[in-house]
Amino acid sequence: MPNKVLVVEDEANLLVALEYNLKSEGYNVFTAEDGETGLALARQEKPDLVILDVMLPNLDGFEVCRILRRESDVRILMLTARGEEIDRVVGLELGADDYVTKPFSNRELMARVRNMIRRSDSDDGASASTDAETLASGDLIVDLTGHTVKLQDKPLDVKPREFSLLALLVANKGRAFTRDQILERLWGHDYIGDTRTVDVHIRWLREKIEPDPASPQRITTIRGVGYRFDG
Numbered sequence: 001m002p003n004k005v006l007v008v009e010d011e012a013n014l015l016v017a018l019e020y021n022l023k024s025e026g027y028n029v030f031t032a033e034d035g036e037t038g039l040a041l042a043r044q045e046k047p048d049l050v051i052l053d054v055m056l057p058n059l060d061g062f063e064v065c066r067i068l069r070r071e072s073d074v075r076i077l078m079l080t081a082r083g084e085e086i087d088r089v090v091g092l093e094l095g096a097d098d099y100v101t102k103p104f105s106n107r108e109l110m111a112r113v114r115n116m117i118r119r120s121d122s123d124d125g126a127s128a129s130t131d132a133e134t135l136a137s138g139d140l141i142v143d144l145t146g147h148t149v150k151l152q153d154k155p156l157d158v159k160p161r162e163f164s165l166l167a168l169l170v171a172n173k174g175r176a177f178t179r180d181q182i183l184e185r186l187w188g189h190d191y192i193g194d195t196r197t198v199d200v201h202i203r204w205l206r207e208k209i210e211p212d213p214a215s216p217q218r219i220t221t222i223r224g225v226g227y228r229f230d231g
């Protein structure tokens with residue numbers, strides 16, 4: 001079964017080019033030119049990846065992202081305008097997994113798409129595995145098989161990327177990772193991104209696992225280096 005990709009983009013030329021290029025790569029492609037149609041298609045077709053422009057008629061990309069994220073863990077790649085730093089940060093805070101800044105090359109975009117689809121496939125593989133493996137640190141339990149996290153026996157709502165980040169840190173307790181190392185491990189080596197992506201995800205995790213996120217005890221910031229899980 002080819003992976004399904006939904007593209008929501010209101011610039012007709014770009015939409016046609018994206019559709020053509022994605023089809024050439026063997027994806028099953030669905031397209032929409034406004035946010036409302038995009039959202040309806042996402043619900044109907046349950047794609048593996050949504051490529052979502054920010055500026056869209058009807059519902060904008062942020063709104064579509066926010067709604068989709070409440071309903072599913074589908075991978076979301078946002079298309080942002082050049083220099084719109086705020087778009088990237090807002091997009092990531094709303095739960096987008098990645099973003100590409102316009103204008104982008106077809107090669108760059110396809111690399112990103114392949115990377116994201118590969119990750120979502122391997123996530124599925126991990127959940128289907130029967131080898132139970134758990135990482136525990138005090139009252140924090142990370143279940144690598146079920147992709148779940150419990151704190152004081154209560155399940156936490158963590159997104160797939162947050163889960164991978166937490167699992168990486170807990171599995172390497174006491175070891176400091178640079179932001180670049182974390183980006184490479186979690187987002188792939190061809191990710192051309194911004195290390196603040198890592199900071200945003202660390203902040204979300206802290207809000208979930210730290211008794212006082214303002215003075216973190218579990219995930220510590222190592223000045224000039226990055227982050228370390230301390231227990």
Ligand code: CA
Binds near residue numbers: 010011053054055056
């Ligand atoms: Ca647009």
